[in-house]
Amino acid sequence: MTTGTIPSDPILSVERLSVDFQIAGEWTPAVKDVSFSVAKGEVVALVGESGSGKSVSSMSVLGLLAPNSRRRGSIRFGDTEMLGLEEEALRAIRGRRIAMIFQEPMTALNPVYTIGEQIIEAIQCHEPVPAAEARERTLELLTKVGIPEPERRIHSYPHQLSGGQRQRAMIAMAISGSPEVIIADEPTTALDVTVQAEILELLRRLREDLGSAVVIITHDMGVVADLADRVVVMRRGEVVEEAPVTRLFSAPRHEYTRKLLSAVPRPGGHAEPDAATADAGGSTTLRVADLEVEYPGRLGRRGFKAVHGVGFTIEKGRVLGLVGESGSGKSTIGRALVGLVRASAGSIEICGQDVTNLRPKELRGLRRKYSMVFQDPGSSLNPRLSIGDSIAAPMIVNRYADRRAVHARVLNLLDQVELPTSWAGRFPHELSGGQRQRVGIARALALDPELLIADEPTSALDVSVQATVLRLFQELQDRLGFSCLFISHDLGVVELLSHDVAVLQHGRLVESGPARDVLRDPRTEYTRRLIAAAPVPDPVEQAERRRLWRETAR
């Protein structure tokens, strides 16, 4: 690799690419004068906030944009100019020489064909391989990408695979033609940390084995640190900075890059939440004992037990972080606490009162003691209510005060979550994701709850937005001193906010204790793996973690 930002012998180079979309008859630019290139065996990461044009630039390469688009500039692949290439020639390159891995493996694979059929199709469309041989090759590919029992999985439909397996199948399909360039568009965003680590590992190995050039698109700086050689930072359709990965992390030049980097919560990268605010001798806000939750099965079929005998307590003013891989039952516990699902055994005590089997009427008085912040700010606000009305709703339902007082309180809450009070009349779709989540928090705080349950409140948000929301959340918690059950799979976030941590695996509590102890010095293998799997935005440290993770993965 040379010291310059332009590799000596680029295999794919995008030069002054501009893409416009025709919307309601007008051409709106999405990508402006973007240039980057990638050399053989090199990994280039495209990073930037959502909507910055990462996907559009990468899909332009293979001409996969929607028909309402136009491209200008130049995309050179070896000696071939890709722009304006005719259909036949383009097809010969697609899949065979440049392959793509898409973000959402569930929707990117055709649900009505088995993954075997889809991979075989990819193989056969470039060379006339007999069916038996294509099948052999497919099995090899599946083995290569690490899908267990390839003989069986070759007959599986996408929906019968886990997210990680689907993504592997997608990758198997992409590498079936031993492409010279692999473009991976957010290949791990939808996956959980442990799976993400495996996929990244796989990509790295492929680069080594095939010598392909890789363009990876992501907004996760940890992923960048883990995998990339060179980084291209995009913002609002333009490239703002391009640098080798180490330089970028050590000495970011552009202000936006710096902002991007500082926004990432890093485990161990900050002081522990002020334990003093947590009143140690205070009362217990939440006590959960031997909680079991079973989802009923359909018509006679056996139900599914998602939570097995979990118990924990949250003292007044403290934050308990609940972590665990996807499907471990985190949300289920949260939902059981607020009564959205019924506990099948065990007890839940909020502020000293057992709420496990209360009827709605009896719950009434207790409602104001707890509230919830949801994961997806988009769907947790009624699109037909102004945000002011949304915030006011719990107060009105619980007859908190008269109209005027409610209105005043709404303005006050907006102010607290740092939204202009004049926005009370706006509707959710007129707000950005981060702003919507603030509204969600304001609504949850409306009745001054003693206990707040936050189910991955920031995981749907962009890194930079996530940071501001988390900061706000932390400030509010400090100031108002509510107790909180904070559910997340992002250990960085958990460490940032929580006093205590509980680790969940398959519906069972495997470890819990003060955050520092659990995260710095995990006692169980599972926790250790969980921690090692989360990439950190520092190439050097990440290399170390990768090593660690490889060890535990054995």
Next chain:
Amino acid sequence: MRRFLVRRFTQAIVQLLLVGSIVFFLARLIPGDPARAALGDAATEEQVALTRAAMHLDEPFLGQFFGFWVRLFQGDLGTSLISGRAVMQDLPARIGNSLELVLLALAVSLVAGIALGRIAATRADKPSDHALVAGSIFGISLPVFVVGTLLLLVFAVLIPILPPRRFASPLDDPIAHLQILVLPVVTLAAASCAVVTRMTRAAMLETLNADYVRTARAKGLVEKRVIKRHALRTAMLPVVSMTTVELTTLIGSTVLVETIFGWPGMSSLLMNAVGQRDYPVIQAVVLAAATIVILVNLVGDLVIRAIDPRAEDN
């Protein structure tokens, strides 16, 4: 799968029981007297009253009701009050004739509709798409009886290329049979073809935008194959489930078509029976029609399960 079948069959049977009971009471609620129908215009009221009694229509309602079910379970659909013929003597052939029309019309509209829908979807917003969309909306807007009447006038009376000949059974004279089939089938198919076209177009526009179609293109597949294997195949799922609904509509429309073309299907049997308050026949025909609808829905569900692997698991 077994469990699914068992559940669907029980559901179907319960549905039939309900339909049967409803028909039983509905038929008897229609004012007018089968005895009058049996005796004709000139009979005196006294004669009618006597015949009523002879038809056991004066017996208690509930007794008749249970008798109906008991006989039905013994496989006896009853005997026409008016003509004295066993219902089973006529029903199968008549249903056969109706089904022939309906199924042919369905086949025609599926084949043509899917082809047209595919063309429209792949040329979205081009003139040929606009023409097809306009055409299909036009097809949906045309009342069946207007289409039938005009077709009959034009092709049978004015330019007699396809005269509505005497009904010939397909076994005796297949060619003549096909000839008389054309007009009623076209009439029936016109509207549902338009529906299928629209459906296919809408579903395909959706699948054409799906990520997996982009994946297929990224693989380097020929566009034709992308469309056929990836966009069209998945677009068939909603089309199939709509087909079952469309079939119900078709069965309804045959009433009009059979009237217009004098097709010896079950509608004329039913219309006659309704006109004569011939309760056993009404009950049998409606039950048969409902059975068909229920079976079709069942088959539709099975087909969907067969072509949509996802359906298996929920």
Next chain:
Amino acid sequence: MATAPESLAPALPGTPLVKGAGRKSLLQRMVSNRRTSIAGAFLLLVAVVAVFAPLIAPYDYRDIVGKPLTPGGPLGIDDFGRDVLSRLLIGLRTSLGVALSAVLVAGVIGVVLGLVAGYVGRWVSTIIMRGIDVLLSFPPIVLAIAVVAILGPALVNVVLVIGVLYIPRFTRIVYSQVLSIRSMEYVEASEIMGTKPADILVKTILPNVAAPIIVQLSLSVSFAIQMEAGLSFLGLGAQPPLPSLGTMVGAGRDFLEVQPTLLIYPSVLIILVVLALNVFGDGMRDLLDPRHRT
């Protein structure tokens, strides 16, 4: 088949009827879509004509104004010597009135059933949805014929019959929409607050299923017009001398060769209105579908 989609109207839940701020209003977007706005304008015109038909019509629709089956007057004279234009206007009014009221009946009952089935769930939904299945397993025209035969051929009964027959369309759409909206987080948020189920149903869920209901309403009206025409054609609809488009087509058939316009005018009117409703319904579907929003 429990939930065959009647049409591809998957207008996503949570579709706001956009107001202000940066986006065009529904009306503005409607106007900017030429096809939809033409259809809408035509429907508006039709509605106005239908409402004021008795005032616009040159003659009383029952009066003998000339020699039967002659081309006198603006659109000719029918077999009973009455003015065809006047009858067309009144016929339009009848057909639209029947179709609209029928769809309204179906809409109200169907939506309520769908809401209840979707929200309450359990055996209530089983009963309601199986009942809907039973209703669907009768061939529609057959059921209509039987019911009109029982109740007698009056317009009110036609309204009732079509209304009942169209309930499933609404129930099914609303049911599946409610199922998907019920699991939305904002509904859960309301539940956690302690909002009463009825309030959630009416204030939170109902407005969010409005879009597919509106689309279905406009499409159903077009089907109801055809249904009314079919029933009238079979002599079960409007009672003479009151015309409906369907009875006019039925009557015109007998004079197809003597004076084809007797059949053509009402047929064309049916086609135009149904066409406009379909175009309009399609357009509304696109406009209300958030994925088509710009």
Next chain:
Amino acid sequence: ACGNPVTLPESMEAVRPNPGGPNRGGALHFGLSTDPANLDPHVSTGSASDYLRQLAYNGLVQYDGSGEIVADLAAEFGWTDEQTYKVRLRPDVRFHDGSTLTTEDVVFSFRRMMDEDTAATSGPLLDQVAAIEAVDATTVVFTFKQPDVAFPFALAAPTSTIVSRKWIESGANTKTQMMGTGPFRFVERIPGVSTTFVRFDDYFEPELPYLNAIVFQPMSDDYARVTALRTATVDMIDYVPATHVGVITGNPRLRFASDKTFGFGFVGFVTSWRPFDDVRVRRAVAMSINRPSVLDTALLGNGRPMDGALMPEIFAPYARQLDGSMPYDPEQAKYLLKQAGQEGLTLPVVTTSSYSVIARPTQAMLPGLRAAGMNVNLTQQEWLTFRASVAAQTFPVHSWGTAPKFGDPASLRDFIGGTGTFAKNLDFQDDKIDDLLDQGRRTADPALRNEIYLEAEKRALELVPMTYTVRREQGEAHYHYVRGYEHPPKGAWTATALRRTWMEKTA
């Protein structure tokens, strides 16, 4: 053939020319307006069923082509005195099963008709018969309670057929099977599809029948029936709708066989229902019907207005004298209503949508009624519902159409006699009319009868229990190659003409 139409062998369709006489062979396809549901020899379900019955069965007498009563199974027949009617049978008449017709069968047939349980159509016409006896192997004698001039008409009625006693007593299903002495054998009826007859080789008139087969196809939709004829799907249809008479008569290949004397429309009042118990109101309604206009619009002029007698002049010589007794006069009608205190009266009228010959005239009289300031609330019901409504008197006014049972003024009894089927629906009974009708039935002298019935009709026109509207032209249409068919004249309703039909088509 389980439900599908019978297909006749090719050979049956072939027509053989027969020099010096009607052609032999061929199959006639006949489009029938109703599907005859009940094949019982003694129960008529309308003219359609009469066509069928007359092919398979014979009566003792029949109408000939000019409407005169002539022999059928009888060799000789007639009154021997005022209260005795004697019939001598033809020899060597065979049933389709090969057995020979006996006087036993005749006696059995009439007893069956007179048995209430049979609900025979001719039953009420035989109410004066005291006894029927077989006096020897060939002679049957009817004795009467009192003289009955109408009896020969009862004998000639299409439902007064002779059946085999043995066949019926063997438990045959008379509703679904036919077995008589007629020129055609019944093969099969498939409801709604077809009813097939083939030639009976042992028919007692050796010449007859000319055709090999007759296939009836029910086509209840008027338009479909006419179209079937025009496209030669069928050779012949019955009940040509008034709205299509033009199309048929304009076609040089078709012949329209019809009369304007028989079928008619009327408006009946429930005479006990206020305000229709007031004769002025009834009269006002009757005078507001613009009959010429009704004829022109509803029937396109195919018929005749009825502003006088119910009976047509063709068999009621007095009829002409009553013409013009019920003129269209809305002003007078208004005046009458005013007198009765019923200005702006709302008239609930029921009619049937099932038959255009009834529905259309009803529609056509509405403008006239409106001109007289009346408001009509019209309800159209399906046929049987309508019949039930009329019988139950659910509406005070009904608009109907029918025909006299036979071609003699004695058939007035049905309409205005106290026990008449139609009069019962009107709650109408008038001693004077009943008296006149009884006299008429007993009186043999034509001049005297003329007086009596004129008197009765006059009184009916005064009391207006019902008011007649128009006589319709009713008839059959067929291709010219169908020969020998005549529409029954003088109200001699019969379908025996089909027995003598042949085809000139050779193809």
